[in-house]
Amino acid sequence: MDFTARTPYDLNFYLWGYPVRVNPFFWIIMACIGFRPGDLQFMAIFALGAFVSILLHEFGHGLVAKAMGCRPVGILLYGMGGLCYYEPRRHLARWEEIVISLAGPFTNFALFGLVWLIYQPLIPFKEATPLNLILIDFYNVMFFVNVFWGIINLFPILPLDGGRVMFNLLRYVNPLKALEWAALVSIGLVLILGILYIQSFGPGPNLVLFAFLLFANVQTYQMSRSQYS
Numbered sequence: 007m008d009f010t011a012r013t014p015y016d017l018n019f020y021l022w023g024y025p026v027r028v029n030p031f032f033w034i035i036m037a038c039i040g041f042r043p044g045d046l047q048f049m050a051i052f053a054l055g056a057f058v059s060i061l062l063h064e065f066g067h068g069l070v071a072k073a074m075g076c077r078p079v080g081i082l083l084y085g086m087g088g089l090c091y092y093e094p095r096r097h098l099a100r101w102e103e104i105v106i107s108l109a110g111p112f113t114n115f116a117l118f119g120l121v122w123l124i125y126q127p128l129i130p131f132k133e134a135t136p137l138n139l140i141l142i143d144f145y146n147v148m149f150f151v152n153v154f155w156g157i158i159n160l161f162p163i164l165p166l167d168g169g170r171v172m173f174n175l176l177r178y179v180n181p182l183k184a185l186e187w188a189a190l191v192s193i194g195l196v197l198i199l200g201i202l203y204i205q206s207f208g209p210g211p212n213l214v215l216f217a218f219l220l221f222a223n224v225q226t227y228q229m230s231r232s233q234y235s
């Protein structure tokens with residue numbers, strides 16, 4: 007199944023030089039992650055917060071790449087998160103690739119910093135009015151999506167942004183072995199984190215994510231072996 011395929015329900019718009027497309031599964035998956043029994047409002051707040059945060063994350067990558075002379079191709083939000091496509095018009099240096107990768111998560115940290123600043127005059131919320139409850143939920147969602155996911159995204163695991171940073175750092179050491187090594191580190195870390203997760207929370211639906219990352223890296227490892235050895 008192609009999760010990135012076009013559908014008649016896509017939301018399309020154009021922003022800062024990039025055509026943006028939002029696949030309907032983006033909203034469905036985000037509302038599911040924000041699932042609270044009987045609380046449709048929180049699911050909507052979660053989907054909206056995730057939309058703004060992941061969109062700006064991709065623009066973090068995209069605008070830095072554009073500033074480095076890449077041609078903007080498009081930004082896609084879909085069931086697995088976000089993707090930013092751009093076309094380098096020249097060979098990008100490793101440090102430039104690293105800066106582009108870091109620009110995503112650091113945009114999230116900056117965005118949460120901005121939310122935190124805006125909330126300062128409002129905190130602590132004294133009354134539990136409906137508006138205050140929405141504002142509190144939104145603040146918590148923005149913390150979770152921008153700070154918690156932002157830190158996870160920096161883990162040295164492919165294809166997360168931290169994994170791409172690790173790969174480009176390893177290219178300084180050995181360009182031919184970098185992908186193989188990056189896949190091995192990713193496999194080891196996913197296994198360790200997966201075991202820690204099961205020990206702490208027991209088996210749960212989040213293990214699908216670990217399985218996906220493990221499978222993707224075993225594939226990358228096998229591919230890099232067959233290419234370079």
Ligand SMILES: [Zn+2]
Binds near residue numbers: 067110111
């Ligand atoms: Zn990213």
